[in-house]
Amino acid sequence: MVQDALKLRTELTRPDVAPDDAARILLEHFGLSGTLSELGSQQDRNYRIDTGEARFVLKICRAAYDLQELQAQNAALLHLARQTGSVRAPQVVRALDGSDIVDVTVRGDAYRVRLLTYLDGVPLTRRKHLTAETVAALGDIAGRLAVALRDFDHAGLDRELQWDLRHAAPVALHLLAAMNDEGLKKRIAEAMVASMRRLQPLTADLRVQAIHHDVTDDNVVGQPDAAGRPFPDSVIDFGDILKGWLVAELAVTCASLLHHADGDPLFILPAITAFHAVCPLEESELKALWPLIVARAAVLVASSERQLTIDPDNAYVQGNAAHEREIFDVAVSVPPALMQQAILCAVDAAPEKTLTVIGEGLLVEIEPAGVRQIDLSILSPLLPEERWQHQGLPASLLQTAAHAIGMASTRYGEYRLTESALRASRPTSTFALHVDLCLPVGTVVRAPFAGGTEWHDGRVLLNGPAVVLHLTGLEPPEDAEEAVAAGAPIGTVVDAGHGLGLMRVQLCREPGLIPPLFVPAHQADAWRALCPSPSGILGFDCDAPVLHSTELLDRRQQHFAxxxxxxxxxxxxxxxxxxxxxxxxxxxxxxxxxxxxxxxGHGHPRLAAAVGRQWSLLNTNSRFHYASVAEFSERLAALAPDGLDTVFLVNSGSEANDLALRLAWAFSGERNVVSLLEAYHGWTVASDAVSTSIADNPRALETRPDWVHAVVAPNTYRGQFRGSDTTDHYVRSVATKLRELEDGAQGLAGFICEPVYGNAGGIPLPKGYLDAVYAMVRQRGGVCIADEVQVGYGRLGDYFWGFEEQGVVPDIITIAKGMGNGHPLGAVITRREIADALEKEGYFFSSSGGSPVSSVVGHTVLDLIEExxxxxxxxxxxxxxxxxxxxxxxxxxxxxxxxxxxxxxxxxxxxxxxxxxxxxxxxxxxxxxxxxxxxxxxxxxxxxxxxxxxxxxxxxxxxxxxxxxxxxxxxxxxx
CATH class of the missing domain: 3.90.1150.10 (Aspartate Aminotransferase, domain 1)
Incomplete structure (x- = not known):
């Protein structure tokens, strides 16, 4: 009976109702007219109607759909409308005769018609990438809808529908019979068999209620947030509503998300946790969830393939077929056991990750003190420079350590730098689920628990009552038996070179699963539950320290300003x-x-060596006489234009700009400084004063001291004047400010700006701008400061200094950042007479500016830039x-x-x-x-x-x- 009903449904084509037909039905039965646009559907025909005042959806289905089913859909919408705070859904619009379902005939075919309000919004399916927040929101909507429908009942909910996951197996069997792609057919069949095998023991415990059964990325809509990302807030299309398994509601939602997952099925976890938070699932439902998701994916693909054979022009089905195939590919890409554990971990329902092995002995006789564990983590001292990229390094390090002490091991649960990959768009598999041991050849390996052994391609499996032990690097004993007792020999370590052998040890709770050696970090918790640490059978703690990044961030936020x-x-x-x-x-x-x-670049070995050597010799302040400060100062002066021959060494760009302003004040005898809007020069009192970037300080424009005079930013892209021919306009704004100072009988100390507009994204100044401005400033006795902290030191490629692009020479150059490659180092380069002017205010001193280490750092950086x-x-x-x-x-x-x-x-x-x-x-x-x-x-x-x-x-x-x-x-x- 079920098979017959499903066969009828799966062979229905869409109603043959053209837009003109739909317009006639709309006017005749609902008294409405407007612009019609067809909406996609697999087996219905839907039109959006815009009357100019409101929008509606005209839904047309074949009369083969039972009337009670359509009545159930409308009743569900009314049920939701009566609930305060329920999920937003369309409203039913009654026909002129008061009915909510109209029977019509078009060219001899009988149809049933309904009219619903149209919900504005964007469906998620149009966006390939979805954020975790959006995924969670979809799960939340599905959960709230399930709760809202919990007390809803209707005779039309008891229906035979191909999408009902309770009938996934017979539906798939029927659909596969007509499929021509034998390869796909085989994959779908295998996936369905595996899913049903896991699902069957759980079905008796799965709760049944009214469910929407189609809360998918295609059937929810929402308004974009401030960043333009769609955020679901409404559910549409109740065509699949029925009485079914509660957990199927979530399974359908999660399956729809898999084509957004970039190949990672764990992408769905935020939806599961959100659903569970509002509609808690029982353990049996949580375990049934992934098999149902796989079944849904299989039915989707099989149904699309079938529908296209009977309705090849259905653009909606054609458009969905590709991402439904992707849904299926992602669903079968990982072991079902992994997803079960991931789901249980996501809702804090997973078993303990540790495993107490019941047995009478250890794998090998090892004294914990006689084992050296090698560190292959990010902080490992064994992996200097680029050495971590060398293939075979872990084995080499193991053998070296074992030669020194007798035995060596890697660590379980370690995130290994040796497994990192550069330029990878997804996290690579770095988390170790195994331990490698380097130990003497011929070491006898014994069964830590009783079980049956299997040998496959150099791997021996010991199948115990609670776990399977996977070993490699062994040869079987001559009298090997399939069943072994605890403590019985199961192999000896074979020679891997130099009298040492390498044995790999791994545990797995799932029989028949060959687990990976490494997994990505976001899968680590689930895999740890499946593949626990072998510490218990090794006799020593082989676990890497657990990371506490979240707690560390909390500590930073508690004590770091x-x-x-x-x-x-x-x-x-x-x-x-x-x-x-x-x-x-x-x-x-x-x-x-x-x-x-x-x-x-980071971690430069030459720079690290130079710093280490100098620090081992001497590091003090620049009042002492030593070679490196003289050599570095001389070299900096040689990089500057002629005449700029005097150097101050400081610790940062902020200090450099602060000092440059002090030099301008001292040399000119005046206080006023002209700076640019949108600029950032530092955090000290003086450098912050001339910084006007509201991104760095939202109150920058209202808190400037009276000696700072900001002029219009010469931003040729979005400034007051745009384009290449704007130099005169921006120069005039500076001239106007300078005249204001003169009219007020105020002198000028100087002008500061970046030669390339750094904080705005590296926008070049208008051609000739600095030449004209510098001339006006100098004419009034001021000095010109070029802030090269961000843009100088070769970063621009064509120019070593940013001011070279403008063809000018400043009076003062400030630099920092790159000149120390991360070491706190900054400098001011100027003319001798400007530097000497500061002595009127006393001498200048910076404790670590120009120290031996800082000077060596600066010198080495310049060497390497050149070399x-x-x-x-x-x-x-x-x-x-x-x-x-x-x-x-x-x-x-x-x-x-x-x-x-x-x-x-x-x-x-x-x-x-x-x-x-x-x-x-x-x-x-x-x-x-x-x-x-x-x-x-x-x-x-x-x-x-x-x-x-x-x-x-x-x-x-x-x-x-x-x-x-x-x-x-x-x-x-x-x-």
Whole structure:
């Protein structure tokens, strides 16, 4: 009976009702007219009607649909409408005769028609990427809807529907019979058999109630948030409502999310936790959830294949077929046992991750003190520089350690740097689920518990009552038996070279599963539950220390002053760097695209060696006489234009700019300083005073002291005057300010600005701007300060100093950041007479500015910039990257402009290219999404709508491509 009803339903085509037919029905039965647009459906025909005053959905189905079923849908909508705070859903519109379902005939075929209100919003299915918050919101809606329908009942809910997961097996069997793709057919059949095997023992305990059964990314709509991301708030299309398993409600929702998952089925976990929070599931339901998701995925694919054979022109089915195939591929990509554990862990219902093995002995006779554990983590001293990338390194380190002490082991539960991968858009598998032991050849390995043994391709399995032991690196005993007692020999260690053998040890709770050796960090909890630590059978603690990143962040926030912000709301714990990469404690490698401090790149061995050597010799203050401060000062002066021959060494860019202002005051005898709007120069009292960026200080414009005179920012993209021919306009704004000072009988101390507009994203100043402004300033006795802290030192590629692009020579140059490659080092370079003017106020001293270590750092950085041709690399790779980024302007309206040169670039996002409305929220969300894809990126500018692209100058072309590819992907798929 069920089979016959399902066969009838699965062979229905959509109603043959054209727009003209629909318009006639609408006017005749509902007295409405308007613009009609067809909406997608698998077996119905739906039209959206816009009357000019309201919008509706006309739903047309074949008369084969039982009248009671349609009545049940309408009754459910009325039921929800009566509940305060319920899920938002369409309302039923009655026909002119008062009925809510109308029977019509079109060209001899009988149909049933209903009219519902139309809910405005965007369905999630149109966006490839969904945030965890959006996924959770979908689960929350499904859970609240299940709760709201708990006390709803109707005779029409007892129906035979192909989507009812209680009938997934017979439905799939029927659909597969007509499928031509034998390969797909076999995969679906195998998935269904495996799912039914896990599901069958649980079905008697699964609760039954009224469920919507189609809360999917296609059947919820919502309004975009401030960043343009859709956030579901309403449920549409109650066509699949029935009385079924409660957990099936969530299974359908989760299956729909898998084509947004980027291949990772654990992507659905936020939906599960959100559903469970409002509609708690029982243990049997939690265990049934994943088999039902797989079954739903199988039926979706089989149904689409079947529907296209009988209705090949159905664009809706054609459009869904690709992502339904993706849903199925993701659903069968992982062991069902893993997903069961992940689901249980997500709702805190998982078993203990540790395992007490019941047995009479250990695997091998080992004295814990006689085992040396090697550290392969991010902080390992055994992995200097790039050595972690060498294949075979763990085995080599094990053998070296074992030669020294007799036995050595790796650690279970360790996030290994040796498994990290560069330029990976997804977290790589770094978490170790096994232990490797290096021990003498011939060591006898004994069964720690009784069980049956199996040998497969060099692997021996010991199947115990609670767990399976997996071993490699052994040879079986001559009298090997299938069943062994606890303590009986099961093999001996074979020679791996130099009289030592390598044995791999792994436990797994799931019979028949060959577990992976390493898994990604976000899967670690689930896999730990499946593959517990072997410490209990080894006789020593082989576990790596547990990470406490969240607790560490809490400690930081408790004791580290709040104004000292960190990147990201949920930051990864970064503990290592190499070249243009950063590594978190879980072994994830990130491409660092913002760190203009480390100009050489992270972890440079030459610099580390130079610092270590100098520190071992001497580190003191610059009042002492030693060589390095003289040599470094001489070298800095040689890099500056003729006449700028005197150097001050300080600790930071803020101090450098503060000192430059003091020099201007001392030399000119005046106090007033002209600076630019949108600028940032530092955090000291003086450097902060001339900083006007409201991104760094929201009150910047209202808290400037009276000696600071800010002029219009010469921002040729979004400033008061736009385009290339704007120099005179911006120069006049400075001239006007200078005349105001003269009219008030006020003198001028100087003018400070970045030669390239750094905080706005690297926008070049208008051609000739600094030449004209510098002349006016000097004419009035002021000095010209070039803040090169961000833009200088070769970062621009074509120029070592930013002011060279403008063809000018300043009176004072300030530098920091890259000159120390992360070491606190800054400098002021000026003329002798300007420097000497400071002596009127006393001498200048910086405790660690110009110290032996700081001077050696500065000298070594300059050596390496020259030797490794980093300025040339900034020009070549930076130019290539800019070309790739400019190509995005043609594809994505959000990309307003690409600024900068060399490896100081900015991508500015706008919501409208005419008004230049800043896309602030979108930019923040894009940065968060880039972090997920393995790229460190942050916004800049007064409106925080510009990506600040300032990576180490060693950035490779491959890394530039990775960044451009990931940004393209974010703009393409959503954030």
């Amino acid at each position: 709040r104004p000292q912000k960190n990147y990201y709301s949920k930051p990864p714990q970064i503990e290592r760097g190499w070249k243009e990469y950063l590594f978190d404690v879980e072994g994830r490698a990130y491409l660092d695209m913002v760190n203009n401090v480390t100009i050489l 490794e041709k980093l300025q040339d690399n900034a020009r070549v790779v930076g130019g290539y990257l800019k070309t790739r980024l400019q190509a995005l302007e043609q594809r994505f309206p959000l990309v307003g402009a690409v600024h900068g040169m060399g490896l100081y670039l900015g991508v500015e996002f706008v919501r409208d290219r005419n008004t230049l409305e800043p896309a602030k929220e979108e930019t923040a969300a894009i940065c968060d999404r880039l972090l997920e894809l393995g790229v460190i990126m942050q916004p800049t500018g007064d409106h925080l709508n510009v990506l600040k692209i300032k990576p180490p100058l060693c950035l490779s072309r491959e890394s530039a491509d990775f960044f451009a590819d990931m940004l393209t992907r974010v703009l393409d798929e959503g954030w």
